[in-house]
Amino acid sequence: MARSQETFNKKEKEKKRRKKRQDKEQKREERKANSDKGKDLEEMFAYVDENGNITDTPPDPTKKKVIKSEDIEIGVAKQPELTADDLIRNGTVTFFNESKGYGFIKDQETQESIFFHVNGLEEEVTENNKVTFEVEKGLKGLNAVKVKKVK
Structure with a gap:
């Protein structure tokens, strides 16, 4: 009768490979379950409240302030015209x-x-x-x- 060609060491290496493959598959499944790719557009929006904090709730339209573009100062303030x-x-x-x-x-x-x-x-x-x-x-x-x- 012939002896089996698989030794103890070969069996252990094969077990490790199977375990590694299972762990990799499990991690892939977790990433799929927790990914943001499947979310709809509304869930991905972020809003800024009146204090400058980022929130996921949209602002209240009744508290909306109208700001004229002329009132926005960027850089140096306008200086009076020189005569x-x-x-x-x-x-x-x-x-x-x-x-x-x-x-x-x-x-x-x-x-x-x-x-x-x-x-x-x-x-x-x-x-x-x-x-x-x-x-x-x-x-x-x-x-x-x-x-x-x-x-």
């Missing part, structure tokens, strides 16, 4: 380097230091001169242009 009088400022030349061709003016109202270049001068200026000037936005901040001495 020609607002653009002309007064100040004092605090620093001027003739050889390099630039200087700084201290604004009388805001006390901020504003850069100017000789190309923006309409008259010759020196340090401590009282001047009027207009401001424009430059690459690194405000620049003074149309700089004139106050007589």
